[in-house]
Amino acid sequence: MARADAQRNRQALIEAAEVAFEADGFGTSLEGVARTARVGIGTLYRHFPTRASLVQAVFAEQLHELCDSSAVLLQDRRPDEAFRAWARTLPAALPLIAAAVETDPNHLVVDQLEAAVQRLIDRGVAAGIFGQANGRDVLLLLCGLMIALPLEQDRRRVWDMIDLVIDGLRFGAGRTG
Amino acid sequence: MARADAQRNRQALIEAAEVAFEADGFGTSLEGVARTARVGIGTLYRHFPTRASLVQAVFAEQLHELCDSSAVLLQDRRPDEAFRAWARTLPAALPLIAAAVETDPNHLVVDQLEAAVQRLIDRGVAAGIFGQANGRDVLLLLCGLMIALPLEQDRRRVWDMIDLVIDGLRFGAGRTG
DNA sequence: GCATGAAACGGAGTAGCCTCCGTTTCTATA
């Protein structure tokens, strides 16, 4: 386990980098990032020896948030509505997912996303409104439809297809096991 | 036409870069290159706005020398022997060729190589020891056999195959036209 | 609570990147 201050600084660096990348692109000054994070440049380099490693950490962080959000949505919504809300955030996150998969060595990213989907499904099953389904299948289905359609231009259709998937999940609800 | 001093400096930069890349890799200090070329850093950047453009110029230069060498060899050898000598230098130049093709926008590189080969063939034809042949075909044949064989390890076989190509060229020698 | 050393921190220092603009050098023309 890393020391508490190290964890704090690491987190601060990631957050500062997130903002800086957004504003200036991935070529932004690392010294600026360190300054924003209120950390010495040496500390930045200790945590992230290369620019690429920092970029990757930012992607991982954002993806983590995306996955966590499925749990957050479940706190105050019915499972089917949480599923719908979460799936509707995916199109905007698609570039992020692609980048994260690209930089991530061994596709932990996909496992995380699968877990997020599975959580939504499981809650629906527990509530008796969804039938059992495999998280990875549903994830691939969602990503597939988003890649296939040139979204933004046609958000409506994407939403309809998400609803179709939700109806598919409902279908098995009557069954036992 | 560029000014004479500009041409001189450009050449000096390429030569300095050639040496520096050899010694330190493509990440070598550009200020060092400028210093070696006895030129200001500003001049380097005017001629080569990016590092990549300098790298490419070095490749182009080396390839140019390779192609020129076919003419040089023809000065004091019989055409078939010049062909053999030139072809035998190709294996060592293969990485260069690959790199040059990669960085070169529109494959001028290949045209240059073709011309070098064609020159060798034409001289053989003029001397009555080769039959006519297409430079590009022969070039592809040579490159193909060098790519196909893991050379260095088996120089002998490469040389034999070069001789085979030369014999092929001889075959048509009796014909007219 | 305190001592201890392992871990992390910070930032000065060195070196390289690239730009900008005043100065110098060519060369075309008369």
Place this chain on the structure above:
DNA sequence: TATAGAAACGGAGGCTACTCCGTTTCATGC
């Protein structure tokens, strides 16, 4: 040959990258 202005030159300057090591902070065992 003299000259004008277009073209090229040079290098200071501002900025960033990355390293290195003396200093500080944390967490563990007593």
